[in-house]
Amino acid sequence: xxxxxxxxxxxxxxxxxxxxxxxxxxxxxxxxxxxxxxxxxxxxxxxxxxxxxxxxxxxxxxxxxxxxxxxxxxxxxxxxxxxxxxxxxxxxxxxxxxxxxxxxx
Amino acid sequence: xxxxxxxxxxxxxxxxxxxxxxxxxxxxxxxxxxxxxxxxxxxxxxxxxxxxxxxxxxxxxxxxxxxxxxxxxxxxxxxxxxxxxxxxxxxxxxxxxxxxxxxxxxxxxxxxxxxxxxxxxxxxxxxxxxxxxxxxxxxxxxxxxxxxxxxxxxxxxxxxxxxxxxxxxxxxxxxxxxxxxxxxxxxxxxxxxxx
Numbered sequence: 001x002x003x004x005x006x007x008x009x010x011x012x013x014x015x016x017x018x019x020x021x022x023x024x025x026x027x028x029x030x031x032x033x034x035x036x037x038x039x040x041x042x043x044x045x046x047x048x049x050x051x052x053x054x055x056x057x058x059x060x061x062x063x064x065x066x067x068x069x070x071x072x073x074x075x076x077x078x079x080x081x082x083x084x085x086x087x088x089x090x091x092x093x094x095x096x097x098x099x100x101x102x103x104x105x
Numbered sequence: 106x107x108x109x110x111x112x113x114x115x116x117x118x119x120x121x122x123x124x125x126x127x128x129x130x131x132x133x134x135x136x137x138x139x140x141x142x143x144x145x146x147x148x149x150x151x152x153x154x155x156x157x158x159x160x161x162x163x164x165x166x167x168x169x170x171x172x173x174x175x176x177x178x179x180x181x182x183x184x185x186x187x188x189x190x191x192x193x194x195x196x197x198x199x200x201x202x203x204x205x206x207x208x209x210x211x212x213x214x215x216x217x218x219x220x221x222x223x224x225x226x227x228x229x230x231x232x233x234x235x236x237x238x239x240x241x242x243x244x245x246x247x248x249x250x251x252x253x254x255x256x257x258x259x260x261x262x263x264x265x266x267x268x269x270x271x272x273x274x275x276x277x278x279x280x281x282x283x284x285x286x287x288x289x290x291x292x293x294x295x296x297x298x299x300x
Contacts, residue, residue: 016116018115047123047125052126052128055115055127056130057129058139058141061171061173066125067173095116099120
């Protein structure tokens, strides 16, 4: 059975940037037994983007993520600035990567 | 999920002006795509998102666009709201009471056909305020039950002349309430100018 790290690395090697971010969010939820997770990024060409664990709809967005500053939003909160920065970087890179991959040369 | 390329669809949706989030829910026979958009979204966002979703999804797809202004969800000036909802199992009837400002209207339908009765009763009540409403009741389905026992329902109405379908999504404490609210969600934008 693949460990969390292995499956995340496999996603990064074989899947899209978006799929890798969602894999990472799912891993965070599983690892810390969270109720929810989302990362908000601001990427040139996309603007502010919210990526919600499981690709689930935000619906009424009780957390106000649509207007949130870039960062990692976990429920319950997890005070780990390194994880937050890594997820923010991963989300930004993922969209930049996928946008580049989808652009015809 | 019966989507040709989920990542590609999501990426293209996120590239539409004003889109801030994209989510998906899949049932046995329907893929629901939720697009959350900010105040800078184009007026044609719903059409553009629907065309994209139809390009990538095999089978039935419903697109819900949630628009946010600067401070919260965009609310049209004229909007019908649900005041009361009652079911009478003895008679086999559902009654929907809607309001626009201080005015109220009732709509009733037989529950023999199940959940679509909520769509029908809602349309009957809406016609009090918008007699020229071209839409007929379609269907309603519960697509998800949340852990706190709320019901996410998709409702569909159809204009038989133009063969236009409008679909709305909403939550309710019961499937019937969800269906009524989903029907209002499907209709409110199109009828606002007639109210």
